Amino acid sequence: MEPLKHKIDTTQWVDRYADYLFNYAITRVNDSYTAEELVQETFVSGLKAMKNFKGEATERTWLISILKRKIIDQYRKTNSKKGQAEVRMDFSSASDQEGDWLEEKIEDRNSLNAESNFENKELGLAIEICLEQLPVKQAEIFKKKTILEQETETICKEHGITASNLWVIIHRARVQLMQCLNDDWFKN
Template identity: 40%
Template sequence: MPIDTSLLKPQHWVSAHADYLYAFARVRIADEEQAKDLVQETFLAALQRADKFEGKSSERTWLTAILKNKIIDVYRKKSAVVVSSDITDAANDQNFFDVNDGHWNEAHRPKQFGLEQNNPLESKEFNQILKACMQKLPPLWLSVFTMKHIDDEASETICAELKVSSSNFWVIIHRAKLNLRACLQKNWI
């Protein structure tokens, strides 16, 4: 049975979805030009796969799913070369977190950032510092951290997509948190 593609309106994609898709990509990709390219690639891929659109979701949801896969491809390429020092035994860091629940131990809890919830300028400044700190992470760490904490992907999905073992995944998350914590405390507090 042929799929009814009359639900798609490709002539309106740029005006209706480009800004949203670009913002989605920018949160996950540091390079503005690469984010723009990914949005264009998303539109092209959607046009090529218009016959696959089943109408079970909105156009925007479908386009976002395509973009998300393109972003994962970027993560995969960036993290293809894993430096052995990126993934090592985390035994030296175990004292930071409770082994039972994974939360910070009392002595090592992060300090209050002093963010005022009602101060948009301060939040904007904090977000800029957080982005800068995230960009200092090794590519694999950034990919894993972004997929886990921004995209809320399941750990198993991240491991499969980025081809890392479960134990390496948790070491990477752990190290990324420690690095972000140190960076934020140095640059924000």
């Protein structure tokens, strides 16, 4: 039998792709617990289907395609529980709807933000791709400090480094991210 051309190191999966997949999932299912479960299931499915990975796409793209399936399945599952595809919540009673209400005439703020939400989603994924290019330990420390907003002291203790070490790591990460992120993002 021909040996596998594309060697996949599954032990690196969680460190490299978990946050990217998690961000992808959470913007679509809006629930962190479900998103975490979906990412976990994606890794397990990926592991089982590893033989089918031809190496035509990057590992990340391949994992995302699995995650997409999982998200669709998740929607199907929740909708079948409800017994219908769409549920409209109506908190106001019929008597509230009588007459002319000023509130109905103003623009919906959420729909105004639809475009910027979409932009933020794209930005989030662009940042995640750049974070992936950082050395694993550097990315881990940077995420802890910037995204999880942990205290300098806590991170230093956890990793056994000094505060000045930490700031050097943060500085390097920030410089690399600035170079990686497209200039378009830095325009106002």
